[in-house]
Amino acid sequence: DAKTTQPNSMESNEEEPVHLPCNHSTISGTDYIHWYRQLPSQGPEYVIHGLTSNVNNRMASLAIAEDRKSSTLILHRATLRDAAVYYCILRDLTTAGGTSYGKLTFGQGTILTVHP
């Protein structure tokens, strides 16, 4: 499985932008880049995903390097509610019993602290 590397922790101030980096130098051409986050005492929550082009949604933006070996999750204005562990995941295609499925393999993620 292709691996990702993220900083263990990052800090931000409220209402400032946050750029969370992720390195995935062994990414394959068919790997989607997914970001999930886990707020304290909750289950993981989907944030965004992309393949090659930059993506935007109501929660965040995803900037993908041209060679796809790295990506950055951008929170445009951090709030206290954004304090969480952020996981960058490569969604690989694994075949089981003749039916393909995409497996989520979680790493350690980046602990984001947001200061008031």
Added chain:
Amino acid sequence: EAQVTQNPRYLITVTGKKLTVTCSQNMNHEYMSWYRQDPGLGLRQIYYSMNVEVTDKGDVPEGYKVSRKEKRNFPLILESPSPNQTSLYFCASSLRPSWAAEQYFGPGTRLTVT
């Protein structure tokens, strides 16, 4: 409201006493999965199900069983729990098992086996 529910949310039990953690989703999702989360080890997949009556092992299936008799339910069964199964468990579902499908997670079940 679209959601994944798990019951119970907290459970303390003794070694060897069979237990079931229920998981239910109301989104008509085909794909469901169980994960466990342990400090320093992250989330690891236990079992998954592509659809009704189709289940398969994940990365850490030992000591667990699952069944998928209805599309909405995917219970996790511990026939003879042991202390090393003390963990935080999450159920997840997605519309399709495809690699681009967003997964929805339940709130978690914290299990302690003494």
